[in-house]
Amino acid sequence: MPSPSPAPFAGSGNLAEQLVRLTRRMHRAQKRHLEQLDIAFTPAQSRLLRIVDHYHGTPPRMADLAERLEVVPRAVTTLVDALEANGSVRRVPDPANRRVVRIELTDTGRRALRALRSARRAAAEEILAPLTAEQREVFGDLLSALVDGPGGHH
Amino acid sequence: MPSPSPAPFAGSGNLAEQLVRLTRRMHRAQKRHLEQLDIAFTPAQSRLLRIVDHYHGTPPRMADLAERLEVVPRAVTTLVDALEANGSVRRVPDPANRRVVRIELTDTGRRALRALRSARRAAAEEILAPLTAEQREVFGDLLSALVDGPGGHH
DNA sequence: TATTGTTATACTCTATAACTATA
């Protein structure tokens, strides 16, 4: 057993705490930058919009979005309602299966995505400020390994 | 410029997304482990309890807890209400300044903390499973640098 | 009968604003 384990607060005892704090700061920073651009999307709406944008092939179904967001289908309805109300996306019935609804980006949505991206980048820059370029790269790689790792695909 | 930067999704464009997903997974894992121990604390209640436990000197005031949690004072009232209702914590008026309320841990609260710690550790173990021991250490160090860095003390 | 998305409902977390009781 080589583990010295010195600090009482060290190790993973903190993981949840640190993740919560970082996530909240990131959201606050994004909100601040979005306000400067005079647009208002909530973090969950931003995530959904981005997923729609990066989706390959035919536009995603509600169920696809639920899976990508890692939320229950009901949660997607609320988000799409709001995004459809402000004109960022469009619900398109699938002729091949009349139960499914596909979510398409509108031109308005595409414009919003550009603003969202710039706010996201500015916020990330703030959050990552304490790290050097090499540290950021390492951090990003580890984060990706965690997110895409076991448990990442349900 | 040696950076190949191949993937369109690489870099920090993802930071918020990854943090949100990791945080949610961590919370779900903690909830699962807590249920096995037949106790139910919400993530925010757990955080508060832990802060009270690790507080140095006299027990923290509500305002101290708000600062540590990085939330507005109003949010602390709700959390302390719930923790006081289940007997984990006690509101103690400060005789030196009758406006301030200090929050003390009860024996029940100390028992709960032990269960919370074990659930937290088990959850962290799950989340960090994709990483080697060395990677976990690096990740923890970078996370700490970010959380304790600029902006970390308001 | 199984699947897709919805309506109805509820809970957690947190914010802003106004108020109370101190100091």
Place this chain on the structure above:
DNA sequence: TATAGTTATAGAGTATAACAATA
């Protein structure tokens, strides 16, 4: 007047359960 905590209210995010339409 300034400070500490509260009551009142609201909105974001998400869950469970029951249901309608369709397959």
